[in-house]
Amino acid sequence: MKELKCxxxxxxxxxxxxxxxxxxxxxxxxxKSTARAGAALGDFVIDLNSxxxxxxxxxxxxxxxxxxxxxxxxxxxxxxxxxCNNVRYAVQELFxxxxxxxxxHPEHLETILIQISLVKMLLPIQVKDYVDFYSSLxxxxxxxxxxxxxxxxxxxxxxxxxxGYHGRSSSIIVGGTNFKRPKGQLCAVDSTQPTFGxxxxxxxxxxxxxxxCKNTALGEVISPDECSDAIFGFxxxxxxSARDIQRWEYVPLGPFLGKSFASSLSPWLVSLEALTxxxxxxxxxxxxxxxxxxxxxxxxxxxxxxxxxxxxxxxEPFLIxxxxxxxxxxxxxxxxxxxxxxxxxxxxxxxxxxxxxxGPYPESYGSMLELAWKGNKPIxxxxxxxxxxxxxxxxxxxxxxxxxxxxxxxxxxxSVKVLPS
Amino acid sequence: MKELKCxxxxxxxxxxxxxxxxxxxxxxxxxKSTARAGAALGDFVIDLNSxxxxxxxxxxxxxxxxxxxxxxxxxxxxxxxxxCNNVRYAVQELFxxxxxxxxxHPEHLETILIQISLVKMLLPIQVKDYVDFYSSLxxxxxxxxxxxxxxxxxxxxxxxxxxGYHGRSSSIIVGGTNFKRPKGQLCAVDSTQPTFGxxxxxxxxxxxxxxxCKNTALGEVISPDECSDAIFGFxxxxxxSARDIQRWEYVPLGPFLGKSFASSLSPWLVSLEALTxxxxxxxxxxxxxxxxxxxxxxxxxxxxxxxxxxxxxxxEPFLIxxxxxxxxxxxxxxxxxxxxxxxxxxxxxxxxxxxxxxGPYPESYGSMLELAWKGNKPIxxxxxxxxxxxxxxxxxxxxxxxxxxxxxxxxxxxSVKVLPS
Numbered sequence: 001m002k003e004l005k006c007x008x009x010x011x012x013x014x015x016x017x018x019x020x021x022x023x024x025x026x027x028x029x030x031x032k033s034t035a036r037a038g039a040a041l042g043d044f045v046i047d048l049n050s051x052x053x054x055x056x057x058x059x060x061x062x063x064x065x066x067x068x069x070x071x072x073x074x075x076x077x078x079x080x081x082x083x084c085n086n087v088r089y090a091v092q093e094l095f096x097x098x099x100x101x102x103x104x105h106p107e108h109l110e111t112i113l114i115q116i117s118l119v120k121m122l123l124p125i126q127v128k129d130y131v132d133f134y135s136s137l138x139x140x141x142x143x144x145x146x147x148x149x150x151x152x153x154x155x156x157x158x159x160x161x162x163x164g165y166h167g168r169s170s171s172i173i174v175g176g177t178n179f180k181r182p183k184g185q186l187c188a189v190d191s192t193q194p195t196f197g198x199x200x201x202x203x204x205x206x207x208x209x210x211x212x213c214k215n216t217a218l219g220e221v222i223s224p225d226e227c228s229d230a231i232f233g234f235x236x237x238x239x240x241s242a243r244d245i246q247r248w249e250y251v252p253l254g255p256f257l258g259k260s261f262a263s264s265l266s267p268w269l270v271s272l273e274a275l276t277x278x279x280x281x282x283x284x285x286x287x288x289x290x291x292x293x294x295x296x297x298x299x300x301x302x303x304x305x306x307x308x309x310x311x312x313x314x315x316e317p318f319l320i321x322x323x324x325x326x327x328x329x330x331x332x333x334x335x336x337x338x339x340x341x342x343x344x345x346x347x348x349x350x351x352x353x354x355x356x357x358x359g360p361y362p363e364s365y366g367s368m369l370e371l372a373w374k375g376n377k378p379i380x381x382x383x384x385x386x387x388x389x390x391x392x393x394x395x396x397x398x399x400x401x402x403x404x405x406x407x408x409x410x411x412x413x414x415s416v417k418v419l420p421s
Numbered sequence: 422m423k424e425l426k427c428x429x430x431x432x433x434x435x436x437x438x439x440x441x442x443x444x445x446x447x448x449x450x451x452x453k454s455t456a457r458a459g460a461a462l463g464d465f466v467i468d469l470n471s472x473x474x475x476x477x478x479x480x481x482x483x484x485x486x487x488x489x490x491x492x493x494x495x496x497x498x499x500x501x502x503x504x505c506n507n508v509r510y511a512v513q514e515l516f517x518x519x520x521x522x523x524x525x526h527p528e529h530l531e532t533i534l535i536q537i538s539l540v541k542m543l544l545p546i547q548v549k550d551y552v553d554f555y556s557s558l559x560x561x562x563x564x565x566x567x568x569x570x571x572x573x574x575x576x577x578x579x580x581x582x583x584x585g586y587h588g589r590s591s592s593i594i595v596g597g598t599n600f601k602r603p604k605g606q607l608c609a610v611d612s613t614q615p616t617f618g619x620x621x622x623x624x625x626x627x628x629x630x631x632x633x634c635k636n637t638a639l640g641e642v643i644s645p646d647e648c649s650d651a652i653f654g655f656x657x658x659x660x661x662s663a664r665d666i667q668r669w670e671y672v673p674l675g676p677f678l679g680k681s682f683a684s685s686l687s688p689w690l691v692s693l694e695a696l697t698x699x700x701x702x703x704x705x706x707x708x709x710x711x712x713x714x715x716x717x718x719x720x721x722x723x724x725x726x727x728x729x730x731x732x733x734x735x736x737e738p739f740l741i742x743x744x745x746x747x748x749x750x751x752x753x754x755x756x757x758x759x760x761x762x763x764x765x766x767x768x769x770x771x772x773x774x775x776x777x778x779x780g781p782y783p784e785s786y787g788s789m790l791e792l793a794w795k796g797n798k799p800i801x802x803x804x805x806x807x808x809x810x811x812x813x814x815x816x817x818x819x820x821x822x823x824x825x826x827x828x829x830x831x832x833x834x835x836s837v838k839v840l841p842s
Contacts, residue, residue, distance in 0.1 A: 165675050167587055169549070183764075187578070245763070251576055252584075254586050255675070341604060341617070343592075344682055
């Protein structure tokens with residue numbers, strides 16, 4: 001990898017290094033009506049719309065300037081990964097080459113660079129279909145142990161098929177958007193007479209989501225090794241879950257209102273290309289994969305994931321878990337290939353979430369359900385309070401980053417506070 | 422109800438009577454690029470875009486002409502039911518009043534009326550979220566008897582909660598769009614080693630779908646009696662299902678690829694208002710409803726539903742079942758209220774399907790699974806062949822209509838042929 005250094009100062013270990021250049025949609029308070037595409041670099045947002053209008057991206061083939069004027073990235077992504085990556089390279093060149101065109105026009109920087117603390121972020125995409133997978137082996141085993149059979153926790157299909165379900169796209173919200181504790185039907189385990197009220201078992205699920213950049217037709221199938229062309233990149237994802245609502249409603253057709261009240265996506269989309277140095281092969285499996293799921297490409301990524309909680313009484317967030325995308329059993333290419341294997345079309349702006357990413361150790365679990373083991377091992381927070389589930393006033397923060405001695409590619413944070421109803 | 426008579430000839434018992442005026446999106450072969458909004462009347466499509474441009478709808482408050490130029494009805498629906506109904510009334514007046522403005526300008530009819538046999542229909546809406554409910558008691562009991570417990574077929578939650586799940590919006594296709602038999606993971610009942618191949622158990626599900634015409638915000642809740650403002654109307658819906666794919670994949674998160682290869686929506690949307698004369702109260706229930714699901718409005722409709730099959734060798738379709746929307750246990754207002762009860766937003770263009778509508782008699786069941794009772798009672802077709810599931814070359818046709826001595830409100834037909842892979 002070519003060494004790059006930004007010619008303005010970026011603090012060491014910053015998520016938004018010159019190697020990253022994630023895309024998002026932002027606005028500033030004084031220009032609320034003109035949300036537009038941006039890229040994050042250090043503590044700044046690069047206004048891609050201004051960059052284009054000033055001619056700095058005009059050499060990029062097939063790029064149309066109007067894609068940066070929109071309040072969603074769908075039109076940009078629909079140009080495909082080649083064009084999107086060329087935008088990223090252009091930004092890297094403009095800000096790392098000490099003789100770049102931009103460096104020679106410091107008067108343009110006032111328009112192009114905006115302090116990240118001054119912008120508000122929007123949901124970066126118009127979400128088309130949203131799918132949530134269930135692809136972490138440790139998570140599936142943990143839930144099986146809790147709710148099915150301690151000795152035989154996995155269902156027979158789990159190691160053969162990337163289990164998933166369709167979720168609600170309308171309640172996908174961008175990080176920073178808080179929501180009120182939801183209501184739903186609740187029924188005690190030993191009863192069959194439900195009541196309607198506030199969930200008492202609000203939980204998070206630590207996930208990553210990939211976003212597609214391709215439309216396919218009904219009947220079109222994509223193999224795992226072709227999938228990288230159809231995926232733009234990743235964001236952090238919190239699949240908020242009301243365990244008590246979910247438990248009563250989910251038989252036999254799966255999760256519905258126990259999930260659909262809110263799902264949070266982080267504002268910056270990190271490209272697959274930026275994450276390539278951190279790609280890993282799948283782990284050895286004791287069950288052979290069906291041919292249509294076999295994947296030659298490395299589809300796991302060494303992305304460190306962290307979960308923090310901060311209650312209203314705490315001064316700072318408290319780390320409660322560390323996991324990693326490398327623990328996934330089914331990788332993103334296998335998930336997407338499976339999704340299309342029956343001819344179902346995909347669209348630009350589909351969101352495919354990984355499912356809760358739990359690691360093999362108790363301190364790497366990805367949900368309160370697992371971390372507090374069904375309420376049997378509550379977590380004690382620095383303010384002295386204990387948690388089996390999430391309480392009103394709690395802020396849940398996910399962080400994610402890939403790192404080696406040269407490069408850091410981070411996702412920023414996904415931070416959401418639960419408000420009283 | 423005021424008696425209306427169209428001043429051009431409409432055959433008696435036509436689905437598209439002057440009382441109906443359903444909306445759709447059509448194009449003609451010589452103007453393929455300009456798909457536009459239309460209304461069906463007898464054997465003609467009324468070009469609503471031309472009607473507006475010629476000034477016949479200019480008296481309607483809050484109506485914007487550009488909504489008729491689109492290839493989807495979402496912008497029209499987003500104007501709300503009051504405006505949409507005013508369009509319907511205007512069309513009724515123009516074509517029933519022998520002294521109407523239009524009647525005095527026969528030279529305009531050439532532009533406004535197009536023979537229905539000459540148009541092609543498009544999917545009438547850009548589908549946002551798609552939900553499939555499971556709200557027919559007889560269907561739930563039949564499936565419970567087949568796969569759970571003959572004596573205790575219903576799960577404990579069924580009579581308390583309108584069970585549903587999110588489905589795939591990208592594979593919703595308009596009636597007349599044929600599709601190829603899908604592939605998927607299949608596993609024999611006595612095995613845990615799946616194979617990948619063509620489904621051997623392709624089935625239809627007789628459903629109706631309602632379409633929303635309102636956007637709500639995260640956290641907004643709608644009561645059952647408020648829901649009629651948020652629903653434009655109904656279409657026929659075929660929730661195609663591959664039973665063998667579904668059986669292996671659906672535990673624990675519900676149907677996924679066994680459904681997502683294709684779901685068919687009929688091209689003409691019939692307004693709730695047109696169906697009002699056929700509204701019925703819910704049947705008496707032996708389980709009391711939770712307060713948030715109680716509904717004063719009549720939310721069932723006396724809509725006759727018919728299923729026909731025509732194989733490649735048959736000259737005409739063969740009737741295999743008659744059902745009715747009045748058999749539903751949960752009505753559309755309760756379904757939508759339930760959907761929003763946790764604060765999940767709805768959008769203009771959401772599709773909410775009823776679930777298979779089976780009646781109480783074997784000849785009123787809504788799927789091959791039930792009609793042929795899990796393959797134990799195959800249906801014999803007029804060409805001598807037998808069916809437990811749908812075969813390549815079969816065309817499945819749904820029809821639906823409400824009728825009394827004065828009025829017929831029909832849906833046309835939803836006809837789809839299954840092609841070999």
